[in-house]
Amino acid sequence: xxxxxxxxxxxxxxIGAAIAQTLRESGHDVAVSGRSPGGQPPExxxxxxxxxxxxxxxxxxxxxxxxxxxxxxxxxAGVNKIGPLEEYPTAxxxxxxxxxxxxxxxxxxxxxxxxxxxxxxxxxxxxSIWGVVSKAGRSAxxxxxxxxxxxxxxxAMEVAAENVLVNxxxxxxxxxxxxxxVLGEQGIAELVQxxxxxxxxIDVFFADRPPLEQVIGTEHSLDGRSVISLPHPSGASRxxxxxxxxxxxxxxxxxxxxxxxxxxx
Numbered sequence: 201x202x203x204x205x206x207x208x209x210x211x212x213x214x215i216g217a218a219i220a221q222t223l224r225e226s227g228h229d230v231a232v233s234g235r236s237p238g239g240q241p242p243e244x245x246x247x248x249x250x251x252x253x254x255x256x257x258x259x260x261x262x263x264x265x266x267x268x269x270x271x272x273x274x275x276x277a278g279v280n281k282i283g284p285l286e287e288y289p290t291a292x293x294x295x296x297x298x299x300x301x302x303x304x305x306x307x308x309x310x311x312x313x314x315x316x317x318x319x320x321x322x323x324x325x326x327x328s329i330w331g332v333v334s335k336a337g338r339s340a341x342x343x344x345x346x347x348x349x350x351x352x353x354x355x356a357m358e359v360a361a362e363n364v365l366v367n368x369x370x371x372x373x374x375x376x377x378x379x380x381x382v383l384g385e386q387g388i389a390e391l392v393q394x395x396x397x398x399x400x401x402i403d404v405f406f407a408d409r410p411p412l413e414q415v416i417g418t419e420h421s422l423d424g425r426s427v428i429s430l431p432h433p434s435g436a437s438r439x440x441x442x443x444x445x446x447x448x449x450x451x452x453x454x455x456x457x458x459x460x461x462x463x464x465x
Contacts, residue, residue, distance in 0.1 A: 204229065204272050204322075205228070205270050205271050205272070206220075206229065206230045206231070206270065207230075207231045207232070207233070207248075207270050207273050207274065207307075208223070208233070208276055209233045209252070209274065209277035209303065210276045211231075211232025211233060211234065211276065212232055212241055215326065216232060216277070217232075220242045221242045224242065228272070230242075230244070230245045231246040231247070231248050231268075232246070232248070233248045233249070233277065234247065234248075234250075235251045237249045248261070252277055252299045252302075252303040253279075253295050253298055255302075258298070258303055258306060262306040262309070262310040263310065265307060265310050265311060266311065268311075269314055269318070270311050271315070271318075271321060272321075272322045272323075272324075273323045273324075274323075274324050274326065275308070275324070275325045275326060275348075277299060278299060278300045278326065279295065279296055279300065280341045281296065281341070282337040282341075283337055283340075284337060285339045288339065288340060292340065293340045296340045297340070297344050300345065300347075301344050301348050304348055305351060308323060308351075308366075312355070312359055315359070315362070316359060320364070321362075321363070321364035321365070322364075322365055323352075323355070323367075324369055325349075325351070325352045325367075325368050325369075326368070326369050326370075326371070327345045327348050327368045327370045328342075328370055329370050329371065331344075331345025331346045331348065348368070349368055349370075352366050352367065353366075
């Protein structure tokens, strides 16, 4: 497929870095964003600093990417803080929604006009399994991820006719720095006991081929089947198990393809 310009927000580590590396190794021109002015991108990627919790920076960043002629936008940057609703600081609730929902909204709004004009675009918003189900202490985070799913589905309906495909990826608990910071080692150990595959996901690999021209508005849940017993609101059973291994990218893509997980790139 043709070389594309791609942006992955929060692409210096964890899921974002894995996606960036995969797209870069597939031959695409990849930029990543991060909060630190001196952040280090994955090898071969361009680094664009922006603190999404600063609205002025976020708006300036949206204006900047509007002129980049992006073919792919991956809204991966996100923040979390656990706490009971009755004690939850309003400032933290606002910050989480600005990073997790407002930022994808502004960035999608910035790139969609160009994608529609070129009649090609692929947008993937990284939600969470906590945007499918939830648990105590996740009111702010779950609200933001449910909101991002709603945003994605509505946008998908608006732009599909111009070959701009919008989908979501809802990882379960992936072994990232954010996960370990939020849960701690004891929390991770307790969670692993409830995951049928008996481990956290190590990486989420992003399959960028082959193209599926009719996949829009979907949310792929990659959760190690940790919520398989819980019904989806639609009544449909569509849970998928992520392959957690450290094999080369090509092997991971083949495993994903075998399970028919596609994101329409």
